[in-house]
Amino acid sequence: MHHFSYRDGSLFAEDVDLRQIAAEVGTPVYVYSSATIERHYRLFAAAVKANAPAGTAHVFYALKANGNLGVLKTLAALGAGVDTVSEGEIRKALAAGFPPEKIVFSGVGKSESELRFAVEAGIYQVNIETEGELDLLSRIAASLGKRQEAVFRVNPDVGAGGHAKITTGSSENKFGVSFEEVGRLYARAANMPGVRIMGLALHIGSQIRETDSFETAYAKMATLVRSLRGEGHRVERLDLGGGLGIPYEIPKDFDYGPDLIEAYAAMVGRVTKGLDVELGFEPGRLIVGNAGILLTRVLYLNPRPTKQFLVVDAAMNDLMRPAMYEAYHEIWPVSEPAADASRIAYDVVGPICESGDTFTTGRVLPEQKPDDLIAFMTAGAYGASMASTYNQRLLVPEVLVKGGQFAVTRPRQSYEELLGTDRAPPWLA
Numbered sequence: 001m002h003h004f005s006y007r008d009g010s011l012f013a014e015d016v017d018l019r020q021i022a023a024e025v026g027t028p029v030y031v032y033s034s035a036t037i038e039r040h041y042r043l044f045a046a047a048v049k050a051n052a053p054a055g056t057a058h059v060f061y062a063l064k065a066n067g068n069l070g071v072l073k074t075l076a077a078l079g080a081g082v083d084t085v086s087e088g089e090i091r092k093a094l095a096a097g098f099p100p101e102k103i104v105f106s107g108v109g110k111s112e113s114e115l116r117f118a119v120e121a122g123i124y125q126v127n128i129e130t131e132g133e134l135d136l137l138s139r140i141a142a143s144l145g146k147r148q149e150a151v152f153r154v155n156p157d158v159g160a161g162g163h164a165k166i167t168t169g170s171s172e173n174k175f176g177v178s179f180e181e182v183g184r185l186y187a188r189a190a191n192m193p194g195v196r197i198m199g200l201a202l203h204i205g206s207q208i209r210e211t212d213s214f215e216t217a218y219a220k221m222a223t224l225v226r227s228l229r230g231e232g233h234r235v236e237r238l239d240l241g242g243g244l245g246i247p248y249e250i251p252k253d254f255d256y257g258p259d260l261i262e263a264y265a266a267m268v269g270r271v272t273k274g275l276d277v278e279l280g281f282e283p284g285r286l287i288v289g290n291a292g293i294l295l296t297r298v299l300y301l302n303p304r305p306t307k308q309f310l311v312v313d314a315a316m317n318d319l320m321r322p323a324m325y326e327a328y329h330e331i332w333p334v335s336e337p338a339a340d341a342s343r344i345a346y347d348v349v350g351p352i353c354e355s356g357d358t359f360t361t362g363r364v365l366p367e368q369k370p371d372d373l374i375a376f377m378t379a380g381a382y383g384a385s386m387a388s389t390y391n392q393r394l395l396v397p398e399v400l401v402k403g404g405q406f407a408v409t410r411p412r413q414s415y416e417e418l419l420g421t422d423r424a425p426p427w428l429a
């Protein structure tokens with residue numbers, strides 16, 4: 001089931017022709033499908049709930065993957081919780097209507113003011129990553145007359161992921177407290193006035209397309225839960241993080257998800273059997289990755305003796321995954337190519353003054369000409385959320401589609417907004 005498909009010769013997002021969005025909103029523009037977001041959330045939530053030991057599983061959508069207000073409201077309406085990593089993300093989640101009691105706060109470097117904001121907001125859980133953070137959190141909460149529920153994010157020393165830069169669970173990575181330290185921290189926390197430790201969390205990496213590395217890490221966590229309980233500590237919650245990957249190469253008979261999600265959920269059920277914990281999950285990419293595309297227009301062709309450059313109006317500041325992780329995104333022309341269309345190998349590049357502003361090299365596509373529209377597929381996760389204004393380009397707009405309707409849920413930034421926050425120093429004013 002794919003919600004981006006060809007109809008009458010043009011690529012549609014659900015029931016909306018992408019040519020219409022390009023005409024009304026301009027390019028580049030991100031376009032998201034509500035139906036895909038809903039489907040992936042429901043598939044995941046149902047599978048993990050069905051396999052959870054105590055029948056309780058909380059799904060905290062990882063907001064960092066896509067923080068668009070329309071996307072967040074869609075998920076809040078489905079009853080999702082949210083995983084945040086900064087005060088800005090907590091504020092976005094609250095603004096989108098997520099109740100504080102469904103908000104988790106992760107992150108290696110939470111500042112004092114961020115922790116204070118989170119405690120005052122009354123969020124569900126802080127995922128503590130260092131001993132210093134434990135002390136600080138307790139001090140802040142106690143000064144507010146509160147006791148904040150929290151878990152320790154443990155570094156399981158099992159790293160995995162689609163690229164070295166997105167592995168988080170290895171002990172070489174900065175994330176989480178080490179396995180050996182957890183017992184001691186639990187014991188210290190028991191005497192602290194401002195925190196109540198409810199359990200453990202982990203997150204091993206992103207774009208993981210098999211279940212073995214999760215299983216290794218989760219089995220280690222199950223052992224840790226038992227040994228902590230043996231020492232008399234309370235472990236009621238186990239937050240298993242996110243990281244489940246998605247297909248970036250879209251199969252012809254696209255029916256994303258169920259197999260890997262089912263296998264993952266069954267594995268979780270197996271590993272946590274009899275553990276009597278409330279499970280939490282933090283999927284990001286899985287929920288929104290396949291739900292979005294980046295729509296861009298061909299500006300120029302630049303033929304060279306050995307290659308053909310296709311210059312488009314999107315750039316690495318709009319979608320930085322290819323430049324940062326050599327990530328692969330399929331490219332679909334908006335006008336459905338004829339079966340006998342001539343095909344050419346292109347290096348698809350953006351307007352930015354960096355050779356790294358290259359989406360792909362030698363990609364064979366139906367022949368393109370200036371003004372043609374093309375879509376970078378599977379761009380719903382870590383696309384707009386990682387965008388910048390590098391080269392003083394305007395932040396890219398975002399559109400949410402639902403059935404035959406669409407709405408601009410973030411307009412293209414204006415030049416007034418781009419320039420308006422700068423301040424001249426007084427000696428040059």
Ligand SMILES: Cc1ncc(COP(=O)(O)O)c(C=O)c1O
Binds near residue numbers: 168203205206285
């Ligand atoms: C703590 C934490 N939770 C959840 C996620 C979401 O990961 P993904 O989008 O791969 O599901 C991340 C990012 O990798 C993360 O750092």
Ligand SMILES: N[C@@H](CCCC[NH3+])C(=O)O
Binds near residue numbers: 166321382
């Ligand atoms: N931003 C990365 C994944 C990192 C996930 C954040 N912990 C990507 O686009 O693949």
